[in-house]
Amino acid sequence: SAVISQKPSRDICQRGTSLTIQCQVDSQVTMMFWYRQQPGQSLTLIATANQGSEATYESGFVIDKFPISRPNLTFSTLTVSNMSPEDSSIYLCSVLSGLNTEAFFGQGTRLTVV
Amino acid sequence: QKEVEQNSGPLSVPEGAIASLNCTYSDRGSQSFFWYRQYSGKSPELIMSIYSNGDKEDGRFTAQLNKASQYVSLLIRDSQPSDSATYLCAVYNLEGAQKLVFGQGTRLTINP
Numbered sequence: 001s002a003v004i005s006q007k008p009s010r011d012i013c014q015r016g017t018s019l020t021i022q023c024q025v026d027s028q029v030t031m032m033f034w035y036r037q038q039p040g041q042s043l044t045l046i047a048t049a050n051q052g053s054e055a056t057y058e059s060g061f062v063i064d065k066f067p068i069s070r071p072n073l074t075f076s077t078l079t080v081s082n083m084s085p086e087d088s089s090i091y092l093c094s095v096l097s098g099l100n101t102e103a104f105f106g107q108g109t110r111l112t113v114v
Numbered sequence: 115q116k117e118v119e120q121n122s123g124p125l126s127v128p129e130g131a132i133a134s135l136n137c138t139y140s141d142r143g144s145q146s147f148f149w150y151r152q153y154s155g156k157s158p159e160l161i162m163s164i165y166s167n168g169d170k171e172d173g174r175f176t177a178q179l180n181k182a183s184q185y186v187s188l189l190i191r192d193s194q195p196s197d198s199a200t201y202l203c204a205v206y207n208l209e210g211a212q213k214l215v216f217g218q219g220t221r222l223t224i225n226p
Contacts, residue, residue, distance in 0.1 A: 001160075031212065042202060043158070043216045092157055094214070101146045101206045103214050105157040 002027050006093050006106030013083055013113050020079045021109045023093030028073035031096035033103075034066070038089045046091075049076040083113045117141070118205050120217035129226050133190040137203030137217055140184070146206035147179055149188045151199045152219070158202055162188060193224045 003026040013019050023032065032049040047055040047068055055068035070076045080087050093106040117140045127133040135149070146165055150158035162177040164170045164186065170177045176189040186205075190197055203217040 033213065042218045045213055045215070048213060096214075100163065101214075102148065102160055102163055103204070103206075104160065108157045 001097055001102070001104050002029060002095050004093060004095060004104060004106040006109060008109055009107055010110040011112070013111065015084050015113055017083055018079055018081045019083065019111060020077050021091055021093070023076045023078070023106055025074045025095055029095040029097070030073070032070060032076050033094040033096075034068060034076070034078045035092040035094060035105075036089050037092060037108075043092065046078070049078075080111065083111075085113045087111065088113045117208055117215050118203055118217040120201075120203050120220050122218050122220060124221040124223055126223045126225060127193050129193060129195060129224055131193055133193045133197065133222055133224070135188040135190075135201050135203075135220050135222065137186045137188075138184055139186070139203075139205045139208065141205070141209045142181070142184060143210070144205045144208050147177070147186045148204040148206070148214070149175075149177060149186075150202040150204060150216075152202060153199045190222075195224045195226055198222060198224045 005024045007022050034046040035043040037043050045058050046061045047057040049055050049068050049070040051070045067079045091109045094103050096103050119138050149162040151161050152158045164177040164179045167179050174191045178187045200219040200221045202219045204214050206214050208215045
């Protein structure tokens with residue numbers, strides 16, 4: 001399985017500011033995803049991070065709010081822009097492993113917006 | 115109908131008993147199915163994957179898949195207090211999309 005390093009692990013941010021979360025994988029992977037997990041809830045897919053092209057966003061998520069970069073096959077960033085308290089959540093990076101399509105997760109970023 | 119549906123629980127099982135977790139999914143064409151365990155404050159951890167009809171056993175865990183009924187389950191034998199966690203069912207390639215969709219999770223508590 002891939003080793004995924006995600007940082008920061010947690011942060012407390014002021015409303016109106018932006019936070020960029022980084023995800024580094026120890027091997028090249030085709031599929032990388034960003035999820036959000038609100039308190040007491042399951043995982044909701046934000047977008048698929050595509051290498052060399054714009055991310056594919058799920059319904060309810062837009063690029064202006066959650067810009068994503070994927071400069072190569074081992075790295076991606078998610079920015080949470082113009083934050084409000086409603087953005088307080090855990091954000092998770094995930095990669096798919098090979099043909100088995102098993103997904104593995106980073107440690108998550110616990111974001112609190114005050 | 116939700117794409118991937120689980121009973122949110124909580125499910126309480128005595129130590130040593132069998133815990134049974136269930137999941138249904140909406141797309142008959144889905145091919146890959148997974149169970150993740152998530153401890154409070156931690157990220158999800160893959161515990162079982164299953165791709166064909168029938169049972170798949172790994173230690174105390176057994177995954178069961180019935181594609182005709184669009185149903186996947188997870189059995190945990192000889193439940194231990196350390197099994198207390200939220201269990202997430204996930205389906206890949208739901209309706210042809212190359213993404214993993216999660217159910218809402220079932221919170222399981224094993225009582226000593």
